[in-house]
Amino acid sequence: MHVPANPPKLSAPIDLERVRALFSRPERISPADFLRREVSSRMFDRLELIKIAPQRVLDAGCGAGADLPLLQKSYPAAQILGLDAAAAQLRAAQGQSSKQSSLNQLLSKLLPSKTGVDLLCGDFAELPLGPNSIDLVWSNLALHWHPQPDRVFAEWRRVLRVNSLLMFSCFGPDTFRELRAAFAEADLAQHALPFVDMHDFGDQLVEVGFSTPVLDMEVITVTYDTPTALLADVRALGGNPLHTVGRGLMGKHAWRRMLDALEKTRRPDGKLGLTFEVIYGHAFRPAPKVTSKGEAIIRFDLPRKPRQ
Numbered sequence: 686m687h688v689p690a691n692p693p694k695l696s697a698p699i700d701l702e703r704v705r706a707l708f709s710r711p712e713r714i715s716p717a718d719f720l721r722r723e724v725s726s727r728m729f730d731r732l733e734l735i736k737i738a739p740q741r742v743l744d745a746g747c748g749a750g751a752d753l754p755l756l757q758k759s760y761p762a763a764q765i766l767g768l769d770a771a772a773a774q775l776r777a778a779q780g781q782s783s784k785q786s787s788l789n790q791l792l793s794k795l796l797p798s799k800t801g802v803d804l805l806c807g808d809f810a811e812l813p814l815g816p817n818s819i820d821l822v823w824s825n826l827a828l829h830w831h832p833q834p835d836r837v838f839a840e841w842r843r844v845l846r847v848n849s850l851l852m853f854s855c856f857g858p859d860t861f862r863e864l865r866a867a868f869a870e871a872d873l874a875q876h877a878l879p880f881v882d883m884h885d886f887g888d889q890l891v892e893v894g895f896s897t898p899v900l901d902m903e904v905i906t907v908t909y910d911t912p913t914a915l916l917a918d919v920r921a922l923g924g925n926p927l928h929t930v931g932r933g934l935m936g937k938h939a940w941r942r943m944l945d946a947l948e949k950t951r952r953p954d955g956k957l958g959l960t961f962e963v964i965y966g967h968a969f970r971p972a973p974k975v976t977s978k979g980e981a982i983i984r985f986d987l988p989r990k991p992r993q
Contacts, residue, residue: 699832699878701770701808703926708771711749717921718751720907724854724963725752725825727903731965732759732823737850739763739820745809745841745853746770746827750778753802756823763820768805768812775804810837812844820849828855829880830923839893845970851895856880857902857962863950864919864959871935871943875927877919883964890968898968905963908956912947915957 708714740763742756747767757765769775807813809824810833822841831837841851861877868876883900890898909915935943952958 698928699830699926700928701832701926703928704830704923705771707924707926708748708769709773711773711777714921714923715749717918718749720905720918720922720961721748721826722751723905725755727963728823728825728852728854728965729755729759731967732852735850735852735967737821739849741766741819742821742823743768743812743814743819743844745812745822745824746830747778747804748774748827750775750780750802750804752823752825753778757802760821765802766805766814766819767802768807768809770806770808772806775806778804810840812840814844816843817846819844820846822849822851822853824853824855826854826856828853829878830926834881834886835889835893838889838895842894842970847970847972849970850967851890851970852965852967854963854965855886857964858882859904859960859962861919862960863947863957864915867943867946867950870946871939876925878925878927880962883966886964886966890966894970895968896971898966900964900966902962902964905961906958907961908952908954908958910956912944912957915947915959918959 739760742760742763742765744750744752744756744765744767747753747769748771750767753765753767757763767775767778769778805813808831809827810831822845824841828834828837838851845851856878858880860880865877868874883902887898887900907918909918947957950957
């Protein structure tokens with residue numbers, strides 16, 4: 686059996702085909718868009734602090750395309766690429782990109798470079814893009830759906846130009862902690878993703894060649910009146926795409942134990958709380974220090990002569 690020299694660091698035994706199936710019905714996941722929009726807004730607040738003027742922007746895992754018009758508004762001279770593995774999501778994204786159609790037509794007359802929004806279907810660990818072709822990779826709450834985040838980071842670095850920016854968000858390990866504890870009272874099965882720790886992401890970014898990654902985390906708590914409403918949002922956020930997920934229904938008594946355990950977590954205000962640990966990260970692709978043959982690259986910055 687061949688053992689790879691650099692085996693992938695799996696975040697979880699995620700079935701990518703199952704992920705595509707879970708996201709193949711935009712109407713099924715749209716009820717949880719409120720959280721995606723909130724996290725996106727907080728990402729844009731961070732992006733405003735970084736002064737860049739990208740020519741090509743990639744929204745990796747763009748879903749139904751809600752961020753595409755916002756990215757184009759932020760960078761009207763740029764070509765915006767939306768990429769998702771679920772074709773149904775891209776069909777929904779076409780409606781989002783059409784909101785900017787009149788602006789695109791105006792910009793195409795004023796600007797020599799290509800502008801507007803283009804949509805691509807594919808895996809963001811195997812991008813259909815050439816090296817050094819993107820100035821900003823943006824990814825909102827998508828990374829945790831891929832089983833090999835280290836390979837995703839390596840691919841994102843490949844397509845980024847030197848000194849270009851990666852910005853992403855994803856869920857961290859404390860996400861769904863109340864639900865995990867409740868399901869643990871019912872059975873031993875894994876009912877939610879074992880999300881990757883922020884510090885592990887930082888290590889992976891450095892290992893694939895990003896410079897000085899900056900990561901931070903915050904906790905968002907959403908409250909519900911009933912377990913039914915809470916579970917509906919969990920399903921709307923994507924569901925369980927693990928290879929290990931049970932194919933049959935949970936037994937009636939086990940389900941009752943889970944609901945009883947969940948009820949015990951009610952807050953003093955009578956609400957059920959659900960925790961989301963949100964990780965934000967950004968990093969730049971630095972200039973290479975060695976050639977493809979391993980030879981060191983030495984740069985000389987010559988002082989400018991003062992004008993006479």
